[in-house]
Amino acid sequence: NAGVTQTPKFRVLKTGQSMTLLCAQDMNHEYMYWYRQDPGMGLRLIHYSVGEGTTAKGEVPDGYNVSRLKKQNFLLGLESAAPSQTSVYFCASSYTFDGYNEQFFGPGTRLTVL
Amino acid sequence: TQLLEQSPQFLSIQEGENLTVYCNSSSVFSSLQWYRQEPGEGPVLLVTVVTGGEVKKLKRLTFQFGDARKDSSLHITAAQPGDTGLYLCAGGSGYSTLTFGKGTMLLVSP
Numbered sequence: 001n002a003g004v005t006q007t008p009k010f011r012v013l014k015t016g017q018s019m020t021l022l023c024a025q026d027m028n029h030e031y032m033y034w035y036r037q038d039p040g041m042g043l044r045l046i047h048y049s050v051g052e053g054t055t056a057k058g059e060v061p062d063g064y065n066v067s068r069l070k071k072q073n074f075l076l077g078l079e080s081a082a083p084s085q086t087s088v089y090f091c092a093s094s095y096t097f098d099g100y101n102e103q104f105f106g107p108g109t110r111l112t113v114l
Numbered sequence: 115t116q117l118l119e120q121s122p123q124f125l126s127i128q129e130g131e132n133l134t135v136y137c138n139s140s141s142v143f144s145s146l147q148w149y150r151q152e153p154g155e156g157p158v159l160l161v162t163v164v165t166g167g168e169v170k171k172l173k174r175l176t177f178q179f180g181d182a183r184k185d186s187s188l189h190i191t192a193a194q195p196g197d198t199g200l201y202l203c204a205g206g207s208g209y210s211t212l213t214f215g216k217g218t219m220l221l222v223s224p
Contacts, residue, residue, distance in 0.1 A: 041213040041214035092156075102147065105149075105157050108154075
């Protein structure tokens with residue numbers, strides 16, 4: 001089991017460029033999440049999905065789009081990158097039982113927007 | 115909006131010392147989780163507590179959920195350099211999302 005994998009691990013963009021971050025999980029989890037982590041700000045939820053074909057906004061969704069076409073994949077898109085989107089991005093997946101979920105995280109993607 | 119406040123924000127200690135970090139909220143959570151994140155990696159789940167007053171032990175780590183399910187603590191006995199990392203608490207109040215605290219950065223020196 002690879003768990004949760006993220007592609008790419010590092011990326012540098014110029015302002016206005018677009019890119020897609022790929023998250024894949026092999027644990028058959030229903031729920032998937034995208035977070036960003038910035039110094040002093042903790043983990044902030046961007047978007048999440050509770051199943052194939054469904055997505056929902058999190059705390060900081062502006063400037064990002066997502067798609068969940070397959071259960072095992074969750075894509076995060078930046079249509080026009082801005083320096084404020086420089087961050088470390090983490091994907092997570094989870095299953096739920098007894099009313100709570102336990103999240104498994106990928107290794108992260110470090111994105112710099114110049 | 116539910117918030118989780120963690121304290122202290124940063125802790126630097128010597129190997130062998132004991133420490134406690136706290137996670138507090140004005141909101142009630144149905145579950146409380148602790149994660150540890152090492153530099154350059156994603157967070158890894160350490161424990162989930164769901165019952166008010168619950169205490170769980172994981173080797174030298176002791177986790178407690180407050181009676182009112184609004185707060186939690188993590189106590190480490192005889193800290194080791196391998197305990198170094200960012201400790202995050204996360205509260206759940208439903209099935210789909212978690213509220214994360216900003217974390218406590220722990221540095222244990224030999």
